[in-house]
Each structure stands twice: as structure tokens, then as C-alpha cells.
Amino acid sequence: MIEIQAVTQRFDSASGSVEAVRNVNLSIRKGEVFGIIGRSGAGKSTLVRTINLLNRPTSGRIVLDNQDLTTLSADKLREARRGIGMIFQHFNLLSSRTVYDNIALPLELAGLSKADIAKKVEPLLELVGLTALKDRYPAQISGGQKQRVGIARALANEPKVLLSDEATSALDPETTRSILELLRKINKELGLTIVLITHQMEVIKVICDRVAVMERGEVIEQGEVLDVFRQPQHEVTRALIGDVIAHELPKGVVERLRARLAKAEAEADPNAGTDHLFRFAFTGSGVDQPHLSEAVRRYNLDFNILHGQIDEIQGQAFGSLAILANGTTENITNAMNYLRAQGVVVEELNHVI
Numbered sequence: 001m002i003e004i005q006a007v008t009q010r011f012d013s014a015s016g017s018v019e020a021v022r023n024v025n026l027s028i029r030k031g032e033v034f035g036i037i038g039r040s041g042a043g044k045s046t047l048v049r050t051i052n053l054l055n056r057p058t059s060g061r062i063v064l065d066n067q068d069l070t071t072l073s074a075d076k077l078r079e080a081r082r083g084i085g086m087i088f089q090h091f092n093l094l095s096s097r098t099v100y101d102n103i104a105l106p107l108e109l110a111g112l113s114k115a116d117i118a119k120k121v122e123p124l125l126e127l128v129g130l131t132a133l134k135d136r137y138p139a140q141i142s143g144g145q146k147q148r149v150g151i152a153r154a155l156a157n158e159p160k161v162l163l164s165d166e167a168t169s170a171l172d173p174e175t176t177r178s179i180l181e182l183l184r185k186i187n188k189e190l191g192l193t194i195v196l197i198t199h200q201m202e203v204i205k206v207i208c209d210r211v212a213v214m215e216r217g218e219v220i221e222q223g224e225v226l227d228v229f230r231q232p233q234h235e236v237t238r239a240l241i242g243d244v245i246a247h248e249l250p251k252g253v254v255e256r257l258r259a260r261l262a263k264a265e266a267e268a269d270p271n272a273g274t275d276h277l278f279r280f281a282f283t284g285s286g287v288d289q290p291h292l293s294e295a296v297r298r299y300n301l302d303f304n305i306l307h308g309q310i311d312e313i314q315g316q317a318f319g320s321l322a323i324l325a326n327g328t329t330e331n332i333t334n335a336m337n338y339l340r341a342q343g344v345v346v347e348e349l350n351h352v353i
């Protein structure tokens with residue numbers, strides 16, 4: 001549906017030239033929620049803005065439903081852009097317009113009559129749950145409600161694609177969840193393809209079908225979300241998953257843990273027990289098998305469970321545990337090999353927390 005082909009975006013200025021996006025190839029399928037994650041400055045915003053040519057790529061092609069947007073005339077491009085809605089981190093609402101009038105804006109610009117506008121805006125208000133607040137101004141509603149207005153406005157022209165640029169980054173965790181649920185509902189009910197960028201793995205986990213990880217302008221890893229969570233291939237991805245765990249552990253615990261791991265490394269003695277931090281990931285039936293207690297028994301280890309959760313990603317049970325293990329180097333190595341043989345994905349996190 002959306003083909004990003006060999007896209008490079010260079011910014012030239014007096015102080016030099018930056019390649020914000022470098023030779024990116026992505027293929028986004030109709031009806032999926034596709035996430036792009038990366039650290040600050042990785043090039044996510046620049047890339048997502050090439051999809052509707054808010055940024056015109058220095059080289060490469062953006063093909064939407066077999067139409068290469070980079071070759072269209074200004075008129076044709078304007079028309080194609082109506083098929084692509086966009087929502088933003090800071091909502092970008094007009095403060096002098098009510099909720100209703102903000103949503104109506106793209107329809108006014110498209111020249112619809114007042115009656116036709118009402119026919120489209122009323123159901124959108126209903127969809128995003130803002131009918132009761134339609135006469136309020138942006139200053140009179142919460143951040144989550146503002147983003148709902150942003151979403152309704154983006155849907156006014158009945159786009160095929162919705163681009164989301166850090167749409168939940170300015171919101172608290174509970175509001176973030178409710179906005180993600182709304183996006184999922186829209187994706188399912190309207191069959192809308194969503195491309196979202198975020199720096200939070202949590203957002204990817206909750207809503208995306210597939211994910212691409214960016215670093216320094218390049219896509220360094222991509223795949224089904226479940227596969228990427230189970231077996232991240234790249235150091236940056238591992239660090240982003242490590243961040244999820246660090247984020248979910250109380251701050252005091254993370255600090256004590258860092259100190260403890262640093263000490264274990266400094267005093268490393270292969271024959272004495274040392275601390276190692278691991279993340280274990282299980283899927284499907286592995287979630288309820290007693291592999292961990294068996295590993296502890298066989299290899300004489302101490303396991304301290306720091307954090308654990310079972311989620312559902314794409315309809316499959318996905319369990320993740322953060323564990324501080326103590327034992328001799330040999331026993332730790334053997335235990336982790338044993339767990340891997342049982343289908344548990346094991347990663348050492350000492351350096352990413």
C-alpha cells in the first residue's frame with residue numbers, strides 16, 4: 001500500500017549537511033498499524049513526513065497505491081494528500097475555533113456546504129467521544145481530548161492512511177492508553193492503515209502489528225512486533241526494550257541494581273557467585289511451563305524476580321520476566337543454555353539498564 005523506496009533526506013545549511021534519513025526501504029501493508037521507533041534524532045519524524053511529502057525526499061520514491069507521489073503535479077499531489085491524515089504531538093489545533101469548527105476545517109477548505117459538513121462532523125464527534133464538548137475551545141479541554149479532536153480532524157477527509165507523529169508523547173500513561181485504544185478501534189472499524197512514530201516501546205507493544213527500528217537515519221531492524229520483542233537483533237532495539245523494563249521498575253530499585261551490577265563487574269570472580277540481570281521472554285505454552293524452577297534446581301542458582309508481566313501481542317500470550325540471577329559463571333552459562341533449549345529467549349541486560 002505504501003512503498004518507501006530508497007528514500008534519502010538530506011538537509012543542507014550554512015553549517016553543513018545532515019542526512020536525516022538514509023536509503024530507507026519499507027513496505028507498509030493495507031490495514032496494518034506500522035510503528036517506527038528510535039531514539040531522539042534517529043530520523044523518525046523526517047521519514048514519516050516524507051510519506052505525505054511534507055518533506056520532499058532528496059532521492060527515492062514514495063508510492064501510495066501504485067502512484068508515485070514524488071512525480072505528481074501540485075494539483076494531483078494536493079488531491080493525493082487528502083488520502084493521508086496526520087496527527088501531531090502538540091495537536092496543532094486552532095485556539096480561536098471550537099472543537100466542532102476545528103474538525104470542520106478541512107471540509108471547509110474542500111468547499112463543502114454547511115449541511116454536508118455537519119453530516120460528516122457529527123459522526124466523527126461521536127466516534128471520538130466528544131459530542132458533549134463540541135462547543136468548547138481547545139483551552140477548555142484536556143490534552144487527551146485535544147488529541148481526540150486532532151484525530152477527528154485528520155479523519156474528516158476520509159483518508160486511507162493516518163500518520164501519527166508522537167501523538168501520545170505529551171500525554172500521561174492512562175490517557176495514552178485511551179488514545180491508543182481509539183486508534184486501534186479506528187484501524188479495525190474503518191480499515192485505516194496507520195503509520196505511527198514513537199520513542200516508546202510500550203506504544204509499539206500495545207498497538208502495532210509490525211515495527212521498524214531506526215538509528216542514525218537508517219532502518220536497522222524490522223519485523224512482526226512479537227518477533228522483535230522476543231528476539232531483538234540489534235543493540236539499539238535491546239536497549240529500547242531494556243528501557244521498558246527500567247521504566248516499569250521503581251526508580252530506587254533501578255539505582256540499587258545499577259550499583260550492584262557495577263560492583264559485580266568490578267569484582268568479577270568466576271568461582272564465586274556473581275549477579276547477572278536477565279530478561280526472559282516466553283510465548284504460547286512456554287508461559288506456563290516450570291522451566292525456571294528446573295534451571296534453578298539443576299544449576300544451583302538464586303533467582304530474584306524483579307519484574308514480570310504477561311501480555312497479549314497479536315493474540316498470542318507473551319511473558320516477559322526481569323530476573324537478577326546469582327551463581328558461578330559456569331552455572332549461569334549452563335542454566336541459560338538449558339533455558340534456551342526449552343525455547344525461552346534469554347538476554348543479558350547488565351549493560352542496557
Ligand SMILES: Nc1ncnc2c1ncn2[C@@H]1O[C@H](COP(=O)(O)OP(=O)(O)OP(=O)(O)O)[C@@H](O)[C@H]1O
Pocket residue numbers: 011012013018019020038039040041042043044045046047199
Ligand atoms: N529541517 C531540518 N533542517 C536541518 N536538520 C534537520 C531538519 N529536520 C531534522 N533535522 C535533523 O535530522 C535528524 C533527524 O531528526 P528527526 O526530527 O527526524 O529525528 P526524530 O527521530 O524524529 O527525533 P525526535 O524524536 O527527537 O523528534 C536530526 O539530527 C535533526 O537535527
